[in-house]
Amino acid sequence: MLKGLIFDLDGVLTNSAVYHLTAWNNLAKELGINLTDDQLDSLRGISRMDSLNLILKYGDQEDKYSEAEKEKFAAEKNTKFVEQVEKMTPADILPGIPELLSDAKKQNLKMVIASASKNAPKILTKLGIMDEFDGIVDPATLHHGKPDPEIYEKAQELAGLNADEVISFEDAQAGVQSIKSAGQFAVGIGDKEVLKEADYIVPTTKELKLSEIESVFNKK
Incomplete structure (x- = not known):
């Protein structure tokens, strides 16, 4: 029942998913990573750090950054996302x-x-x-x-x-x-x-x- x-x-x-994907796509471009539509779509529904790690994997940059740098990237992405949320x-x-x-x-x-x-x-x-x-x-x-x-x-x-x-x-x-x-x-x-x-x-x-x-x- x-x-x-x-x-x-x-x-x-x-x-709000579109805000997430836009913010991730912009961050990826800043890191020199061009995501395909399918790669971007694969970020749906997964956590912030999992999304970032996936983006770095797509760009063959998995070992390029420290955990502290990754946290900084994720925080920057979230700030941009929250700016959009405030308008909802x-x-x-x-x-x-x-x-x-x-x-x-x-x-x-x-x-x-x-x-x-x-x-x-x-x-x-x-x-x-x-x-x-x-x-x-x-x-x-x-x-x-x-x-x-x-x-x-x-x-x-x-x-x-x-x-x-x-x-x-x-x-x-x-x-x-x-x-x-x-x-x-x-x-x-x-x-x-x-x-x-x-x-x-x-x-x-x-x-x-x-x-x-x-x-x-x-x-x-």
């Missing part, structure tokens, strides 16, 4: 999400955020939906990034629920893999080939209908 929903943030509740308003909530959250509230479902972003509380506050959620996984408590299941397992624990009682939402391949490794029902938002491991897939958030997702969930 469905008792809770777990959400990634960037690219699921709002379009409730108008930046993606289509279909307000209705989904409203339907979930009517069913008294628990709702938790499972995002690798340390800026999740700030973003949710800017969007005006912070109070809709029962908890937010603190990325600082995690030992492994997506696709490891840890973040979704922690989100499930925060909700006080079992794996078969939740539906989790993701827009990134690593995120869907994380959900499935946690034994949960995965809703993928985006390209059906990229997110083919998900149990239910829609091209955009506009097509998210809780009753339809629940119908598929109940048949699993």
Whole structure:
């Protein structure tokens, strides 16, 4: 029986993912690394330092910088990202999400955020939906990034629920893999080939209908 929903943030509740990717792309260029679209897309859903290390790997610069220098690069990227976040308003909530959250509230479902972003509380506050959620996984408590299941397992624990009682939402391949490794029902938002491991897939958030997702969930 469905008792809770777990959400990634960037690219699921709002379009802040584009701010992340732009900030990473600009940093990569400063380091003399030109990322392909696929390489840039692979940064979706993974932590700050994992993203930076991946960029350095793409540019064959893995051993070029010290940990202190890497921390400085990540901080610079985050500063640029936060500048964009400060401009966010409730108008930046993606289509279909307000209705989904409203339907979930009517069913008294628990709702938790499972995002690798340390800026999740700030973003949710800017969007005006912070109070809709029962908890937010603190990325600082995690030992492994997506696709490891840890973040979704922690989100499930925060909700006080079992794996078969939740539906989790993701827009990134690593995120869907994380959900499935946690034994949960995965809703993928985006390209059906990229997110083919998900149990239910829609091209955009506009097509998210809780009753339809629940119908598929109940048949699993």
